[in-house]
Amino acid sequence: MLLEVNSLNVSYGRVVAVTDVNIGVTEGQIVTILGANGAGKTSVLNSIMGVTPSLGKIVFNGETITKWPSARRVAAGMALVPEGRRILLSLSVDENLLMGAYQRKDRAIIADLDKIYDLFPNLARRRRELGSVLSGGEQQMLAIGRALMARPRLLLMDEPSLGLSPLFVREIFRLIRTLNGSGLSILLVEQNTRLALQTAHHGYVLKLGRLLLDGDTAVLSRSGELAKAYLGGEAAPELVHSV
Template sequence: MNDLMTVSGLSVNYGRVEAVREVSLDVRAGEIATVIGANGAGKTTLLASIMGLLPSRGTVTFEGRDLATVAAEDRVAMGISLVPEQRDLFGTMSVEENLELGAFRRGRNEIAERLEGVFTLFPRLKERRRQEAGTLSGGERQMLAMGRALMARPRLLMLDEPSLGLAPLIVRDILRTVADLRAGGVSILLVEQNARAALQIADRAYVMELGAITMQGPAAELAEDPRIAEIYLGIGRKPA
């Protein structure tokens, strides 16, 4: 598979604190790549810098194009979408209005077509299309955030902690949808604290600790690694 996006030597500072240190990774066309790590490892900062929302050092290329001078909104137009950890929905606007914001540059006919595509993926959103986003459940808000990002028809979808705060059954449904998107041709960069769930659906994985990538490889192999199993999967620890 060809690399869709390549990140090389990416570093981000908050004042004197280096939150991301010389991170290099790639996402290939037609795959799910995941970055796992504990809270505070720098995963969210990494995604924000890739999206162009934070100043950084290093190089990000998408389909061979250097994104150094490309604004965040233009990265969306190129085919990169980010679903942030906090979902960032407009609570007093309806589900449909939130979705339409994801394709605001498009004409009405195209927006209507894309809405139907999202409603096919998330039938529950269609049932609640007139409902205010602020009244949705946690799982429904995550569906809406993903649906809004998909309205831009991304080739690369970046997901920041999509399972955060959700019940296990809802997490299963969300991650099944992620796998379906990959099958439909959308490449995924999945950032997760839930290492077990992420490694089950990903093709390749990166482990991030204290702002740096410390391990990488096929997701199935990392899931079997004793260190990953003990630290992130809770397997192999001796009773206290």
């Protein structure tokens, strides 16, 4: 296992967001975390990244990182594409990407910048423009590019397709497959259940902060339980029959 999360608990004051969650990511896999709004998905990702305090044990690449500050986790090979993208609107595309390499000391940063621009020709054309003039889809590409600039082994993605046009949504999922094909392990939080199940190898379903289902996506897709769990008992035929 590249990542093992054991008995994760997250609270915000008296609000309990995550209770006793166990999650694993096998090296080379795409693993998805599904669940309705408020299920605790962002809390799990942010805890793994060390930007939200949590209880439990997190092991990454054989090391217990539970108490590590976020920057050390980045240096160890994790990067987060945060919910809502969080790019810096008043900085250029170039500068936003370079922010992703802030903890690196090697000499390959500029070469990696070129690789990101090969991956995102749209961004290459606009490299000196400000983040604020990019479309939502381009901002998402920039957020992904920024995370890749950290040279991660594990990419954590929080709802990368949210709010994007169908064209960009397809683009994002194609990119996720491409990145995984080149060896990157990915932990993907998504509300687009159908595409996430088609793309990921393994899936977890959270409900009200607890782990409800866990399985290979091929099995989860066929499970009537997923529709029930995810939608609180209501039937969701398109979700069950789509794969």
